[in-house]
Amino acid sequence: MEQTISLVGCGQTPFGEHWDKSLRDLIDEAITAAIDASPCTALDIDMVIVANMIGERVSGQAHLGAMAASMLPHHPPALRVEAACASGSIAIHTACSLLESGRAQNVLVVGAEKMTDASNEEIAAALMGAADSELDAPSGITFPGLFGLVAQRYMHEYGLTREDLSCVSEAHHRNAVQNPFAQFRKEVPAQQISASPLIADPLRLLDCSPISDGAAACILSNTHASSIRIAASQVSTDTVSLAQRPSLTSFNATREAIAKALKEAGVTRSDLSAVELHDCFSIAAIISLEDMGFAQPGTGVQLYKRETGLRINGSGGLKACGHPVAATGIKQIIDVSKQLSASKARWGLAHNFGGTGATCCIHVLEHANG
Amino acid sequence: MEQTISLVGCGQTPFGEHWDKSLRDLIDEAITAAIDASPCTALDIDMVIVANMIGERVSGQAHLGAMAASMLPHHPPALRVEAACASGSIAIHTACSLLESGRAQNVLVVGAEKMTDASNEEIAAALMGAADSELDAPSGITFPGLFGLVAQRYMHEYGLTREDLSCVSEAHHRNAVQNPFAQFRKEVPAQQISASPLIADPLRLLDCSPISDGAAACILSNTHASSIRIAASQVSTDTVSLAQRPSLTSFNATREAIAKALKEAGVTRSDLSAVELHDCFSIAAIISLEDMGFAQPGTGVQLYKRETGLRINGSGGLKACGHPVAATGIKQIIDVSKQLSASKARWGLAHNFGGTGATCCIHVLEHANG
Numbered sequence: 001m002e003q004t005i006s007l008v009g010c011g012q013t014p015f016g017e018h019w020d021k022s023l024r025d026l027i028d029e030a031i032t033a034a035i036d037a038s039p040c041t042a043l044d045i046d047m048v049i050v051a052n053m054i055g056e057r058v059s060g061q062a063h064l065g066a067m068a069a070s071m072l073p074h075h076p077p078a079l080r081v082e083a084a085c086a087s088g089s090i091a092i093h094t095a096c097s098l099l100e101s102g103r104a105q106n107v108l109v110v111g112a113e114k115m116t117d118a119s120n121e122e123i124a125a126a127l128m129g130a131a132d133s134e135l136d137a138p139s140g141i142t143f144p145g146l147f148g149l150v151a152q153r154y155m156h157e158y159g160l161t162r163e164d165l166s167c168v169s170e171a172h173h174r175n176a177v178q179n180p181f182a183q184f185r186k187e188v189p190a191q192q193i194s195a196s197p198l199i200a201d202p203l204r205l206l207d208c209s210p211i212s213d214g215a216a217a218c219i220l221s222n223t224h225a226s227s228i229r230i231a232a233s234q235v236s237t238d239t240v241s242l243a244q245r246p247s248l249t250s251f252n253a254t255r256e257a258i259a260k261a262l263k264e265a266g267v268t269r270s271d272l273s274a275v276e277l278h279d280c281f282s283i284a285a286i287i288s289l290e291d292m293g294f295a296q297p298g299t300g301v302q303l304y305k306r307e308t309g310l311r312i313n314g315s316g317g318l319k320a321c322g323h324p325v326a327a328t329g330i331k332q333i334i335d336v337s338k339q340l341s342a343s344k345a346r347w348g349l350a351h352n353f354g355g356t357g358a359t360c361c362i363h364v365l366e367h368a369n370g
Numbered sequence: 371m372e373q374t375i376s377l378v379g380c381g382q383t384p385f386g387e388h389w390d391k392s393l394r395d396l397i398d399e400a401i402t403a404a405i406d407a408s409p410c411t412a413l414d415i416d417m418v419i420v421a422n423m424i425g426e427r428v429s430g431q432a433h434l435g436a437m438a439a440s441m442l443p444h445h446p447p448a449l450r451v452e453a454a455c456a457s458g459s460i461a462i463h464t465a466c467s468l469l470e471s472g473r474a475q476n477v478l479v480v481g482a483e484k485m486t487d488a489s490n491e492e493i494a495a496a497l498m499g500a501a502d503s504e505l506d507a508p509s510g511i512t513f514p515g516l517f518g519l520v521a522q523r524y525m526h527e528y529g530l531t532r533e534d535l536s537c538v539s540e541a542h543h544r545n546a547v548q549n550p551f552a553q554f555r556k557e558v559p560a561q562q563i564s565a566s567p568l569i570a571d572p573l574r575l576l577d578c579s580p581i582s583d584g585a586a587a588c589i590l591s592n593t594h595a596s597s598i599r600i601a602a603s604q605v606s607t608d609t610v611s612l613a614q615r616p617s618l619t620s621f622n623a624t625r626e627a628i629a630k631a632l633k634e635a636g637v638t639r640s641d642l643s644a645v646e647l648h649d650c651f652s653i654a655a656i657i658s659l660e661d662m663g664f665a666q667p668g669t670g671v672q673l674y675k676r677e678t679g680l681r682i683n684g685s686g687g688l689k690a691c692g693h694p695v696a697a698t699g700i701k702q703i704i705d706v707s708k709q710l711s712a713s714k715a716r717w718g719l720a721h722n723f724g725g726t727g728a729t730c731c732i733h734v735l736e737h738a739n740g
Contacts, residue, residue, distance in 0.1 A: 002472070024504060055499075057427045060507060062499030063454040066728040069607040070614070075623075077605035078729070079460045080452045084433040090449045094464060101470035102372070129425075129432030134394060137430060235447035237439040244440070253445075358436040359448070 001233065001264055003100050006226040007365070008219050009038020010334040015214035015322030016183040023052075023059045023114040027068050030110055030215035030327075038219045040106055045219070047104040048078035051091035051111035051326035054126040058118045068110055076108075084130030084354030085280060087111060088216070088329020089361035095220045096233045105223040111331075112215035113324035123211055127325070130355040132241035144208055144281065146242055146356050148200030151283040153248040155202060158298035160286070162202060166190035167304040168282035169206050169319050176316025181331075183212055183322030207282040212322030216331035228337045231347070232264035232364035240358045251357030254291035258362055261349070265364035269293055272364075273345035275310060276332040278353045279317040288351055292362075314339050328352060329361065336365050346370025371603065371634055373470050376596040377735070378589050379408020380704040385584035385692030386553040393422075393429045393484040397438050400480055400585035400697075408589045410476055415589070417474040418448035421461035421481035421696035424496040428488045438480055446478075454500030454724030455650060457481060458586070458699020459731035465590045466603045475593040481701070482585035483694035493581055497695070500725040502611035514578055514651065516612055516726050518570030521653040523618040525572060528668035530656070532572060536560035537674040538652035539576050539689050546686025551701075553582055553692030577652040582692030586701035598707045601717070602634035602734035610728045621727030624661035628732055631719070635734035639663055642734075643715035645680060646702035648723045649687040658721055662732075684709050698722060699731065706735050716740025 011033020013026050021029070027050070035042055048069045056062040065078030083090040088111035095107040115123055124142045131137055131146060141149075154160055170190045176182035193206040220230065236256035239245060245252075262268065269292070277292070279285035286300035294310060295303055303312060315321050315335035318328060329352035336348035346367050353360040381403020383396050391399070397420070405412055418439045426432040435448030453460040458481035465477040485493055494512045501507055501516060511519075524530055540560045546552035563576040590600065606626035609615060615622075632638065639662070647662070649655035656670035664680060665673055673682060685691050685705035688698055699722035706718035716737050723730040 022504065053432055054426065056424065056496065059503060060495070060499055061503040062423055062452060063501075063610055063725055063728060065453050065460075066607040066610050066725065067502070070609045070611075070728075075607045075609070078453075078607050079464065079605070081464075082432060082450045082452060083435050083448075090435075094449065094451075094467075097464075097471040097473055098467045100472065101467040103467055103470065125430070126426065129430055131433075132437070133429060133431040134392065235449070237436040237445045237448050239440045239445070240433055240437050241440075355433050355436065358433060358440075 001231055003222055005096055005099050005230045006221050006224060007228040007337055008221045008224045008226045009034045009040060010218045010337060011037055012181055012216035012331055012334060013214050014181045015212045015324055017116045018213040023055055023061055023112055026114060026213060026215035027110055027112045028071050030217035031071060034217035034219055039224050040219055042072045043074055044106045045072055045076050045108045047098055047107045048076055049091045049095050049107060049109045050080045051087035052080055052113060053082055053084060053087050053325045054113060057126045059114050083359040085325050086329060086352045086354030086359040086361050087326035089352035089363060092333060092363060093233045093235055093361055096230060099220060099222045106219055106221045108219050109330060110215060110217035111327040111329060113326050114213050115211045115324060116213050135241035135243050144200040144203055147281040147283055148203045150248050151202050154283055157249055160301060162194050164301045165207060165282050166193035167301055168285045169193050171304045172279060172313050172317040172319040175314050176320030179316050179321060182316045182320050183210060184320045203281055209280050209318035209323035212324040214322060214324035214327045216327045216334055218330055218333060227368045229366050230363055231366040232261040234260040234264060235361045238358050240355055242356050249287060251287060251291055253357050253360035254288055257360040258292045261362040261364050267347050267364060271347045272310060272349050273343060274314055274336055274339040274348035275312055276315060276335050277313060277351040279313060279319050280323060292351060333363060340365060340367035340370055344370055371601055373592055375466055375469050375600045376591050376594060377598040377707055378591045378594045378596045379404045379410060380588045380707060381407055382551055382586035382701055382704060383584050384551045385582045385694055387486045388583040393425055393431055393482055396484060396583060396585035397480055397482045398441050400587035401441060404587035404589055409594050410589055412442045413444055414476045415442055415446050415478045417468055417477045418446055419461045419465050419477060419479045420450045421457035422450055422483060423452055423454060423457050423695045424483060427496045429484050453729040455695050456699060456722045456724035456729040456731050457696035459722035459733060462703060462733060463603045463605055463731055466600060469590060469592045476589055476591045478589050479700060480585060480587035481697040481699060483696050484583050485581045485694060486583050505611035505613050514570035514573055517651040517653055518573045520618050521572050524653055527619055530671060532564050533560065534671045535577060535652050536563035537671055538655045539563050541674050542649060542683050542687040542689045545684050546690030549686050549691060552686045552690050553580060554690045573651055579650050579688035579693035582694040584692060584694035584697045586697045586704055588700055588703060597738045599736050600733055601736040602631040604630040604634060605731045608728050610725055612726050619657060621657060621661050623727050623730035624658055627730040628662045631732040631734050637717050637734060641717045642680060642719050643713060644684055644706055644709040644718035645682055646685060646705050647683060647721040649683060649689050650693060662721060703733060710735060710737035710740055714740055
């Protein structure tokens, strides 16, 4: 990245069930926390980017750019972006472009989702908006169903066992115990995951990220400095429909995005100490590790079975932190930043995708003192 | 604008009722037309930005960035933006930023909306997503109602008559006769407008832009040249809720955006020959002319009553062209471009807002041979 874009303030709500808070309340809380944590005042913000997926359908509220800008005294320019579950990282990417263009100096990015106000059926239908409404949805399949197919095929191709799969959520839950913002801060043994209710064979309840409310915000600046900078911001896409893919067990958008991101940052995989990846379902974590080149096809789960130099979803990931859809991509950036700061490591990566990997957005972060 | 961003290809579907086409079909048709009209091949497109407001709610389809990118053989990076009825121009603004950032060279921007598949009640509810879901919507008011309040107050403050108001739609309908893409290509006399059914007093049916299907696309490039360039791209915001405004008869976001846009382009109002403005309701056209400084407060309608050097909504505007929400802002750019090319005039302007003026995005276009 040619310009220095610094992460100068981060804030988030706890992820979980916020019965007493609206979408607007969640956004307000995260924005306030991010500004308070930054060297900026609200008046320094010259652009607001809001990431949200299901607000119009579930809360009757579109136009969230202006809504968030209204919370600042000077109503800066604003817009909303959406790329299904990758909305948060796509908002970060858009912010980077605006900073690089010279049109902004301090961009406030906030991702938020209010999901628990709607029934599970309504949320399942809304999330299917991330899939292909003509080629996938008419079959009646849901997102757990789509990833159930992926998991079935992966087990067929590579011999992954139920016990293997349970290692993923087990590790993520273990990590979340230390995360005060996580929805589920408790260890869950693999046996309990394997015995949890069947959702979409072979995926069980504890393979699936939950329905969550939450918001996460950060301020990206080319004016104020911090110890964390965005070293790469890359997006790739693939067909939205799973039916149009040559393979169910590898997501090409991740493969493309990681290659571009490593090149932009000028790093290799072995330079990375922390990765927050998109474990919407346990199988997605395994495939993402392979697509990012941290493991050979069929061997991703091994990274959960032995010590490596790479910390995977140290926050707890989507499974244990919760997954308020458009907040996730921003929360990942915040968590990578925290982990680099805490460990004094230099490089970390956030991997966020939408749909069954149709949009993938990857950011590399560098800690100046790492 | 420091960089030369050229408009190198435009395409649109006719706006209207497309019972035989889905949201995807409309996007495909507009994209194909834009690429065919450009010096680019599909493979030159290195970013896709989709503008859409109600697709998830009405068509069950979010994730439209990747969906549109899927229509190109190489699946370029993509995202969706939304700012209610200003979504189209906000997509153009985002494209300009991406080009200026150096991250893209040829950005395909497409705005689309499929509205006629849903009931009028469902569309009215979906459009209320552009208003404030906590402060405005719970009153039961609809968008015609919000603009009915604005018109009532305007008549009270300035003595505008019913006959005055009808001049607006009459002029726009007259212009649309020559536009092959307009939904209503027929003249409508002022008396007929004044006698049309009452929708939200004092607004009548023929004061209101219709429910429409349609898509519009363009390619913006910093590599390929054309005779039309984007000379300014500016966004401003205001409170989403009308209840939080100091005035009902002036929209501050328009006032801010025009000042910034004229400054960026280095032009004055008198340099402009053509303006496409956001006449979602007839009263909005009058207020917008005043907020943009083409008329003093209370006198905007006079520009419809006498010859001036400024052509207003030569396309027919939202009223007569139709208003497939997120397509409108892009279609305005296309129409200004056409008018500058046809008249050999140099400067034109597109004014697009969302909600009751909570987001306003203004573009100034320059014709090189004008």
